[in-house]
Amino acid sequence: MRMFGAVVRALREARGGSRDDFGAYVGYSASQVAMVERGERMPSARFVARAGEFLGARAAVEAAAAHLERSPHPSWFGEYVEREAEAVGLCVYDTHLVNGLVQTEGYARAVLNARFPVLEEEAIERRLEARLSRQVLLNRVPSISLSFVVEEWVLRRPMGGSAVLKGQLKRLLEVGRRRNVSIQVMPTSYEGHAGVDGPMTLLETPERQLLAYLETQGNGRIIDDRDEVSVLHTRYGMIRTQALTPGDSAELIEQMAGEL
Template sequence: MSVDGLKDATDEPGWEVDPDDDWGVAVVETVGRQLKLRREAVGMRVADFAVAIGYGEDLVYKIEAGKRIPRQEYLDKSDEVLEAGGLVSATWEDVKKVRYPKKVRELGKLEGQAVEIGVYECNSINGLLQTPEHARAVIGAAQPPYSPDDVARMVAARMARQSVFERSPAPAVSFVLEEGALRRPIGGTMVWRQQLERLLEVGRLHNVVLQVMPMSSDTHSGLDGRIELLKFADGTAVGRSDGAFNGRPTSEPRHLRILELRYGTIRAQALSPGESLAFVEQLLGET
């Protein structure tokens, strides 16, 4: 890739530091300061360093000042030019997390530790199941609108959460989605088709159970809103629901029993996993 290409790629939206994220700011400032000290230690001017790594001077200044999140390629190239022996490249493990909003990092951390995940989603397709294109369309439709930087950051965060499907040992994951959300062609026909294909792909994983709540159901225990339940290896759990406990996460056993009862009832009222995959296949065939 050309120098201009690299510069353009790194200057795209989503690589700014959120000033309200204290941990993220500290990480990026620390990495920037380390890069500056290492560059000065080998006697390289910013202009020379920029040419050596293939990025613009302005970007180098921004990264060293902690004003811009460096890409992995930037860190790897810097490590090579500065002969850092992998120490600069290793900072990517923390740097990559800075792109994701604080609240999403916390949710992703919990999902990444859970051995069981149960989700009922009432108005949309759950973020763990969304394609990048669908996520971009959903987030981009918000009012008041998010900035392009915020949209890019939120889409990246949503995709990062999906690493839960790559864990070993795999957690047991179950979803209940509303038929209405599956019929809404968010983003247009092609994006909608890709999203339905993604649901089939994930729904066929050995550790995932996907169910659909049909519009024809005359009994529905999920009208109070979204539910999420996370259980951990040490026997603890956390849950939350839009319609209970002010929508806040709770680990109180009494509260969890209520959420588990609601979620279990919703699953019983929904189509079976086999019927649900057949329903998604039917929708896909109708598009």
């Protein structure tokens, strides 16, 4: 990615274009352009095509792009991963699995092994490495604000077996002690709550734009419509209110781990 970024930067500077102007044309912010130019962000196919047009050097840009190592993530998930990596705030409601950002290696491997159609071993290893690499976000400086709400039944499903689940529960307790992280459990005993429409992820960008990400089987989409995002933020706020407090959640998770 560094080579591609260096080529784009050299062409942009030779043309005399600013990152703001260039970014407006390719659909990236100036900070996102800077990340591409430093080799810190994988450019999308649209970025490559639009960059070639803006810079008047389509052949050179495409030649540089040919050397890019593509993401091991599914194509529909790639844009979200990019957004996640640069987010300053993240709120997540999970209903099926523990979130990838806080999965242990054993739990993540069990999830990938459970996929159907079955993944080849090489694909499992690639995706496992990619999933765990996203967790650098937890140690980023300055720190990101993270809020997780997870359904209780997710934490009771023995994904990978009892030992793997116990390790995952202990991992949640460890991460939940961080000052920038909140982990809450939505108890199964709750008769009805605002999360009945399913999982969601809410992001805040460095430019303070609020986005949402919704995922279905084999597909996902980022939402930037203000009205839609506003509804989801309001819904997430209610979900947090209805879930156990972080302290009570930690006690429940510790109890579940002790039962294994």
